[in-house]
Amino acid sequence: MTAVLAQGLRKTYGEKAALDGIDLEVARGTVCGLLGPNGAGKTTAVRILTTLLRPSGGRAEVAGFDVVSQPRQARRNLGLVGQGAAVDELLTGRQNLELFGRLYHLGPAAARRRAAELLERFGLEHPGPAKEYSGGMRRRLDLAASLILAPPVLFLDEPTTGLDPRSRAEIWRAVRDLVSDGTTVLLTTQYLEEADQLADRISVVDAGRVVAEGTPDELKSKLGGDRLDVVVHDPERLDRAAEIVGRASGGPVEVDRDTRHVSAPVSDRVRALMDVLAALSAAGIEAEDVALRRPTLDEVFLNLTGTGGGR
Numbered sequence: 001m002t003a004v005l006a007q008g009l010r011k012t013y014g015e016k017a018a019l020d021g022i023d024l025e026v027a028r029g030t031v032c033g034l035l036g037p038n039g040a041g042k043t044t045a046v047r048i049l050t051t052l053l054r055p056s057g058g059r060a061e062v063a064g065f066d067v068v069s070q071p072r073q074a075r076r077n078l079g080l081v082g083q084g085a086a087v088d089e090l091l092t093g094r095q096n097l098e099l100f101g102r103l104y105h106l107g108p109a110a111a112r113r114r115a116a117e118l119l120e121r122f123g124l125e126h127p128g129p130a131k132e133y134s135g136g137m138r139r140r141l142d143l144a145a146s147l148i149l150a151p152p153v154l155f156l157d158e159p160t161t162g163l164d165p166r167s168r169a170e171i172w173r174a175v176r177d178l179v180s181d182g183t184t185v186l187l188t189t190q191y192l193e194e195a196d197q198l199a200d201r202i203s204v205v206d207a208g209r210v211v212a213e214g215t216p217d218e219l220k221s222k223l224g225g226d227r228l229d230v231v232v233h234d235p236e237r238l239d240r241a242a243e244i245v246g247r248a249s250g251g252p253v254e255v256d257r258d259t260r261h262v263s264a265p266v267s268d269r270v271r272a273l274m275d276v277l278a279a280l281s282a283a284g285i286e287a288e289d290v291a292l293r294r295p296t297l298d299e300v301f302l303n304l305t306g307t308g309g310g311r
C-alpha cells in the first residue's frame with residue numbers, strides 16, 4: 001500500500017517554480033530519501049505533503065488522504081520534524097514532551113506516560129533544560145516530540161544537518177528502529193551517505209524536479225557499472241600501470257599521482273580484474289591494493305546534477 005503519493009506537484013512563487021512537477025510513491029513501511037542540494041525544493045515538498053503549504057498544481061496523499069481536501073485526516077496520520085527545532089530550550093526534555101502531549105490533546109496522565117516512554121526510548125533522561133543538550137540529543141528530542149501520537153508516516157527534513165558523525169549515527173539508529181516498528185519515513189537530506197544508509201529508494205531532486213529515482217544500487221549502476229582501482233607501489237611505474245588498466249577498461253583512466261592511484265570503469269568486472277593482475281605481474285609492477293568497487297553516490301550525484309564541480 002502507498003503511504004505517500006505525489007503526482008505532478010508544483011509550487012510557484014511569482015515566476016519562479018520552487019517545485020516543477022514532482023512525482024513520488026512511497027510504499028508503506030519503507031524509507032524514501034529526497035536527496036538534493038540547497039534550494040532543490042525539498043522543504044517545499046515536505047511542507048506541502050504535511051498540509052502546511054498549498055500546492056499550485058498537482059496533488060498529494062498521505063495514508064490515502066488528500067492533503068488539500070482532507071488535511072485533518074492526513075495530519076492525523078503524519079508526524080513532522082522540521083528543519084528548525086520545535087522544542088522549548090528552557091524546559092527539560094520531560095516537560096517538553098508532556099507539553100507536546102497536552103497540545104496533542106492527551107490527558108495529563110497519558111501525556112506523562114507517553115513522555116516517560118519516549119524519554120527512555122531516545123535516551124533523553126537528563127535533569128537539566130534542553131539548552132544543556134548536545135546537538136544530537138536536541139535532534140532526538142525533536143524526533144521524540146513528533147512521535148507523541150506514534151504517527152504511521154513520519155517526515156524528517158534534513159534530520160542530521162549540522163550534526164557531528166556520532167550524533168548523526170544516533171539519529172540513523174533511531175530512524176532504523178522506527179522503520180523496523182513499521183513506520184514509513186520520508187526524509188530529505190543533502191548527504192549522499194545518509195540516503196545510501198537509510199533509504200530503500202531515493203529520489204534525487206534538483207531545481208524542483210526529480211532527476212533520478214531508484215534504489216541506491218540502481219542509481220549507482222546507472223552511472224555505468226563498476227570501477228577498478230589499483231594503487232601502485234612505485235610511483236615510477238604509474239604510467240605503465242595506467243596503460244594496463246586502460247587496456248582492460250576501454251574507458252577513461254584517472255590517475256592520482258599523490259596517492260599513486262589508477263582508476264577506470266569496467267564492464268566485465270572479474271575478467272578485467274584478472275587481466276589487470278596478470279599484466280601487472282608480467283610487467284613486474286607491484287600493486288599495494290587492487291579493488292573492484294561500485295561508484296559512490298557522490299559520483300552519481302555529480303553526474304546527475306552537475307553540482308559540486310566536475311570529476
Ligand SMILES: Nc1ncnc2c1ncn2[C@@H]1O[C@H](COP(=O)(O)OP(=O)(O)O)[C@@H](O)[C@H]1O
Pocket residue numbers: 013017018036037038039040041042043044045
Ligand atoms: N516563501 C518563498 N518565497 C519565494 N521563494 C521561495 C519560498 N520558499 C522557498 N522558495 C524558493 O524555492 C526554492 C526551493 O526551496 P526549498 O524548498 O526551501 O529548498 P531546499 O529545502 O531543498 O533547500 C528555493 O529556490 C527557494 O529560494
Ligand SMILES: [Mg+2]
Pocket residue numbers: 042043044083157158
Ligand atoms: Mg530545506
